[in-house]
Amino acid sequence: xxxxxxxxxxxxxxxxxxxxxxxxxxxxxxxxxxxxxxxxxxxxxxxxxxxxxxxxxxxxxxxxxxxxxxxxxxxxxxxxxxxxxxxxxxxxxxxxxxxxxxxxxxxxxxxxxxxxxxxxxxxxxxxxxxxxxxxxxxxxxxxxxxxxxxxxxxxxxxxxxxxxxxxxxxxxxxxxxxxxxxxxxxxxxxxxxxxxxxxxxxxxxxxxxxxxxxxxxxxxxxxxxxxxxxxxxxxxxxxxxxxxxxxxxxxxxxxxxxxxxxxxxxxxxxxxxxxxxxxxxxxxxxxxxxxxxxxxxxxxxxxxxxxxxxxxxxxxxxxxxxxxxxxxxxxxxxxxxxxxxxxxxxxxxxxxxxxxxxxxxxxxxxxxxxxxxxxxxxxxxxxxxxxxxxxxxxxxxxxxxxxxxxxxxxxxxxxxxxxxxxxxxxxxxxxxxxxxxxxxxxxxxxxxxxxxxxxxxxxxxxxxxxxxxxxxxxxxxxxxxxxxxxxxxxxxxxxxxxxxxxxxxxxxxxxxxxxxxxx
Amino acid sequence: xxxxxxxxxxxxxxxxxxxxxxxxxxxxxxxxxxxxxxxxxxxxxxxxxxxxxxxxxxxxxxxxxxxxxxxxxxxxxxxxxxxxxxxxxxxxxxxxxxxxxxxxxxxxxxxxxxxxxxxxxxxxxxxxxxxxxxxxxxxxxxxxxxxxxxxxxxxxxxxxxxxxxxxxxxxxxxxxxxxxxxxxxxxxxxxxxxxxxxxxxxxxxxxxxxxxxxxxxxxxxxxxxxxxxxxxxxxxxxxxxxxxxxxxxxxxxxxxxxxxxxxxxxxxxxxxxxxxxxxxxxxxxxxxxxxxxxxxxxxxxxxxxxxxxxxxxxxxxxxxxxxxxxxxxxxxxxxxxxxxxxxxxxxxxxxxxxxxxxxxxxxxxxxxxxxxxxxxxxxxxx
Numbered sequence: 001x002x003x004x005x006x007x008x009x010x011x012x013x014x015x016x017x018x019x020x021x022x023x024x025x026x027x028x029x030x031x032x033x034x035x036x037x038x039x040x041x042x043x044x045x046x047x048x049x050x051x052x053x054x055x056x057x058x059x060x061x062x063x064x065x066x067x068x069x070x071x072x073x074x075x076x077x078x079x080x081x082x083x084x085x086x087x088x089x090x091x092x093x094x095x096x097x098x099x100x101x102x103x104x105x106x107x108x109x110x111x112x113x114x115x116x117x118x119x120x121x122x123x124x125x126x127x128x129x130x131x132x133x134x135x136x137x138x139x140x141x142x143x144x145x146x147x148x149x150x151x152x153x154x155x156x157x158x159x160x161x162x163x164x165x166x167x168x169x170x171x172x173x174x175x176x177x178x179x180x181x182x183x184x185x186x187x188x189x190x191x192x193x194x195x196x197x198x199x200x201x202x203x204x205x206x207x208x209x210x211x212x213x214x215x216x217x218x219x220x221x222x223x224x225x226x227x228x229x230x231x232x233x234x235x236x237x238x239x240x241x242x243x244x245x246x247x248x249x250x251x252x253x254x255x256x257x258x259x260x261x262x263x264x265x266x267x268x269x270x271x272x273x274x275x276x277x278x279x280x281x282x283x284x285x286x287x288x289x290x291x292x293x294x295x296x297x298x299x300x301x302x303x304x305x306x307x308x309x310x311x312x313x314x315x316x317x318x319x320x321x322x323x324x325x326x327x328x329x330x331x332x333x334x335x336x337x338x339x340x341x342x343x344x345x346x347x348x349x350x351x352x353x354x355x356x357x358x359x360x361x362x363x364x365x366x367x368x369x370x371x372x373x374x375x376x377x378x379x380x381x382x383x384x385x386x387x388x389x390x391x392x393x394x395x396x397x398x399x400x401x402x403x404x405x406x407x408x409x410x411x412x413x414x415x416x417x418x419x420x421x422x423x424x425x426x427x428x429x430x431x432x433x434x435x436x437x438x439x440x441x442x443x444x445x446x447x448x449x450x451x452x453x454x455x456x457x458x459x460x461x462x463x464x465x466x467x468x469x470x471x472x473x474x475x476x477x478x479x480x481x482x483x484x485x486x487x488x489x490x491x492x493x494x495x496x497x498x499x500x501x502x503x504x505x506x507x508x509x510x511x512x513x514x515x516x517x518x519x
Numbered sequence: 520x521x522x523x524x525x526x527x528x529x530x531x532x533x534x535x536x537x538x539x540x541x542x543x544x545x546x547x548x549x550x551x552x553x554x555x556x557x558x559x560x561x562x563x564x565x566x567x568x569x570x571x572x573x574x575x576x577x578x579x580x581x582x583x584x585x586x587x588x589x590x591x592x593x594x595x596x597x598x599x600x601x602x603x604x605x606x607x608x609x610x611x612x613x614x615x616x617x618x619x620x621x622x623x624x625x626x627x628x629x630x631x632x633x634x635x636x637x638x639x640x641x642x643x644x645x646x647x648x649x650x651x652x653x654x655x656x657x658x659x660x661x662x663x664x665x666x667x668x669x670x671x672x673x674x675x676x677x678x679x680x681x682x683x684x685x686x687x688x689x690x691x692x693x694x695x696x697x698x699x700x701x702x703x704x705x706x707x708x709x710x711x712x713x714x715x716x717x718x719x720x721x722x723x724x725x726x727x728x729x730x731x732x733x734x735x736x737x738x739x740x741x742x743x744x745x746x747x748x749x750x751x752x753x754x755x756x757x758x759x760x761x762x763x764x765x766x767x768x769x770x771x772x773x774x775x776x777x778x779x780x781x782x783x784x785x786x787x788x789x790x791x792x793x794x795x796x797x798x799x800x801x802x803x804x805x806x807x808x809x810x811x812x813x814x815x816x817x818x819x820x821x822x823x824x825x826x827x828x829x830x831x832x833x834x835x836x837x838x839x840x841x842x843x844x845x846x847x848x849x850x851x852x853x854x855x856x857x858x859x860x861x862x863x864x865x866x867x868x869x870x871x872x873x874x875x876x877x878x879x880x881x882x883x884x885x886x887x888x889x890x891x892x893x894x895x896x897x898x899x900x901x
Contacts, residue, residue, distance in 0.1 A: 310764070
C-alpha cells in the first residue's frame with residue numbers, strides 16, 4: 001500500500017427517519033498519524049459522519065474500514081474496541097464525580113473484587129496525564145473544573161480506553177482563545193506520538209493552523225480532500241459554502257435615545273448554591289445593540305431567563321419602559337413589547353410537530369386581526385404566514401409543512417420571523433445564529449442591525465466572539481455571574497483583550513462598569 | 520416523505536395491525552372450536568369468522584342487514600362522545616382516563632333529571648343532557664386543577680376518580696333512589712317526555728343522539744383546528760414550554776381541555792341513557808370510556824376520524840356478539856382482538872423498517888428532481 005489509511009469510509013449515505021439525507025456518497029480517508037480536518041458549515045453532515053464512525057448511528061449504505069479491515073460499527077463499544085475515541089462537543093462527563101472517577105467509568109479498578117480502588121483510579125489518571133502532557137486534577141469534581149480541563153478529561157478518557165484515532169467534534173467551540181492555543185499544542189503533541197486525529201470544525205483559521213489534510217463537506221456531499229498547506233482560506237471558504245461570503249455587516253453609528261430595559265442589582269443563586277448572577281445592573285437604550293459576551297456558563301443564560309420569567313431571581317429589579325416585568329406571565333411580558341429569540345430553539349422556540357404556520361402565529365393567536373369572533377380567520381392567518389415566510393425567506397414547500405422537516409437555519413428563520421414581526425420594543429436575541437448556515441446567519445444579523453436602527457432596543461447574547469463584536473454598539477463581558485467589563489465602543493476591541501476579561505484574568509473597576517447604567 | 524406516501528404508510532400500517540389481530544383471532548377461535556376432527560374445527564372456525572366479519576353487515580341470504588347496521592350506528596353514540604372527549608384531552612398531552620367515570624356520571628345525572636324535573640317535552644331532554652355535561656365538566660376540574668396547582672398526575676387521579684364516581688352512584692342508587700317495587704336495582708322510570716326520539720323504529724335503539732354525535736364531531740374538529748383555544752390545546756400537546764414562552768396560558772388551557780373532555784363524555788352519557796333506556800340501572804362502569812381511548816388512538820387524536828374508528832369498534836363488537844350467539848366462541852374474544860390491534864397501533868416501531876425504506880426512496884427521488892432542476896437551470900443559463 002502506497003498510503004496507509006487508518007480509517008476509510010466509502011460511499012457513506014445516511015438518511016434519517018425524518019427524511020433528511022445527512023450524508024450522500026461521502027468518502028473519507030484518514031492517514032495514520034495526521035490531523036485531518038472535517039470541514040463544512042453547520043448541517044453539512046460532519047457530525048453525522050463521525051457519529052457513524054463512532055458507532056452511534058448506522059449508515060444507510062456504504063462501508064467503513066479501520067486499519068485495513070472492514071468493520072460493522074454497531075455501537076460505541078465496538079468502535080472503542082477498534083481504537084476509535086470521540087470527544088463530543090457537549091461533554092459526556094458525570095459532574096458529581098471526580099476527574100479520576102470519570103476517567104475509569106465503566107472499567108473501574110477493584111480492590112478484592114468488590115470495592116472501587118480509588119487510589120488506583122487516581123494513579124491511572126496521573127500516569128496518562130503525564131504521558132500525554134494533559135494536566136488535570138484527578139481529585140477535583142468535574143462540576144468544579146473549567147471547561148478547558150473538562151475537555152482534557154474527555155481526551156484522556158478516550159486515550160485510557162486505548163483509542164489510537166481521536167475524533168474531536170468542534171473542540172474549540174466552548175474554549176477561549178488562550179485555551180484553544182493550549183489545546184492545539186496538546187494535539188500536535190499527540191500527533192507526534194503517532195495518534196491520528198480527526199478534527200471537526202467550521203473555523204477556517206484553526207484548520208489552517210494545525211491540520212495536515214482536510215475533507216470538505218457541503219450539503220451532505222464530499223467536496224474533496226485537500227492538503228492544508230496547498231490551499232488558501234478563500235478557496236476553502238468557497239468550497240464550504242459554494243460562494244464567497246462576506247460576513248461583514250454594514251451598520252451606521254447608533255443613535256441611542258431613551259432607556260428601554262433597566263436591570264438593577266439582579267442576584268441569583270442556583271439550586272446547587274452557586275451564585276450565577278452577582279449584582280448585575282445594566283441599561284439598554286432605544287436604537288442600540290448591547291452585546292453580552294462571555295464563555296458559556298457565566299450567567300448569560302440566567303440573565304436572559306430572568307428577563308423572560310423562565311426563572312426567578314433572588315433579588316433585583318427589571319423594568320421595561322419604566323414598568324416591572326419580573327414575575328409576570330410571558331403573555332404580559334410580550335404585551336409590553338418584549339421578544340425573545342431563545343438560546344434553545346427546539347425547547348422554547350418551536351413546536352416541532354406543528355406546521356410552519358402554527359409556529360408563526362403562536363404569540364398572536366388571540367389577536368383581533370386573525371380572528372372572526374370565536375373562529376380563526378383562516379384567510380388572514382394564511383396571508384400573515386405567507387407574508388412572513390416570504391419576508392424572512394424561509395425555504396419550505398408550503399406553510400403547512402412540519403417545522404421539524406426544515407433545516408436548522410430555516411427553523412431559526414421561523415423563530416426570528418415570529419419574534420421580529422410583532423412590533424417589539426425590545427428584542428432579546430440569545431445565540432441567534434448558533435448552529436445555522438452562513439446564509440441564514442447573515443440574514444439574521446442584517447435584520448438585527450436594521451431593527452435596531454429603526455429604533456428597537458436589542459440585547460444580543462452570543463458566545464460567538466466575532467458575532468458579538470461585529471454587531472454590538474456597546475458590549476458587556478460576563479464572568480462568574482458578574483459584569484467583568486463594559487465597552488462603550490466596540491470598534492477598537494480585539495480577541496486577546498476580550499479573552500482576558502472572559503477568562504477572569506482581568507476585571508474593570510466598578511466605576512467603568514457602572515457607566516452601563518445611563519442614569 | 521410526501522403526503523401521499525405518508526398516507527399509504529398509515530393505511531398499510533393500519534391494515535397490517537388489523538390483519539395480525541385477525542390472524543390471532545382465527546387461531547383462538549380454532550382453539551375454542553368444538554369438534555373431533557381438524558376438518559370439523561376448521562369448518563366451525565370459518566363459520567365463526569364469517570359471523571365476525573360479514574355477519575354485522577349482511578344477512579345469511581346476502582341481503583344488507585339494516586337492523587344490524589342500525590345496531591352498530593346506535594352503539595357508536597357513546598363511544599363517539601368518549602372518543603372525542605379523549606381526543607381533546609390527549610391533544611393537550613393530558614392522559615386523563617376519566618371519560619369512563621364521566622360517561623357513567625353523565626348518564627346518572629341525566630337520568631335523575633329525567634325522573635324528577637317537572638319540565639315539558641323538548642326542554643326536559645335538553646336540560647337533562649346539559650346537566651349531565653355540566654356535572655362531568657365540573658368533575659374533571661378535580662384532576663385538572665390538582666395537576667396544574669400541585670402537579671398531581673392526571674392519569675392516576677382520573678383513573679381513581681372513575682371508581683369513586685362509580686361507588687357513589689352505586690350507593691345512591693342502592694340506598695336512596697332505587698324503585699323498591701322492581702326485582703332488580705333500578706331507578707323509577709323516566710318521564711316519557713324526557714326520552715330522545717328514535718331515528719328508525721326497528722328496535723335498534725338508534726336515536727337522534729346519533730345525529731347529535733355527528734354534529735359534535737364537526738364542532739369538536741372546528742374547535743380544535745379553527746379556534747385559538749383548540750390551537751392552544753394542540754400547541755401545549757406538542758411542546759408545553761413553547762406554548763408557555765409564546766404567551767399561552769398553559770395552566771388555564773390544560774384545565775380547559777379536561778373540562779371540555781368531561782363535558783363531551785357527560786353529554787354522551789346523557790344521550791345514551793335517554794336514547795336507549797327508560798330507567799337507570801348501571802351499577803358498574805359501562806366500558807365506553809375505555810373503548811373511547813382506543814377510538815381516540817385509532818383516530819390519531821383527530822376528531823374527524825373518530826366516527827370511522829367508532830364504527831370500526833362497534834362493528835367488531837357486533838360481530839363478536841353474533842359470533843358468540845351462533846357459534847361456541849366466547850364473546851370475550853373481542854377484548855383480545857381489540858388489545859392486539861391496539862398494541863400494534865400504539866407500537867411506534869411497528870413496520871419502522873418499511874417506513875425507513877419509504878423515507879429513503881422519497882428523499883432520493885427528491886434529490887434527483889432537485890439535481891435535474893439545477894442542471895436544467897445551468898443548461899438554460901448557457
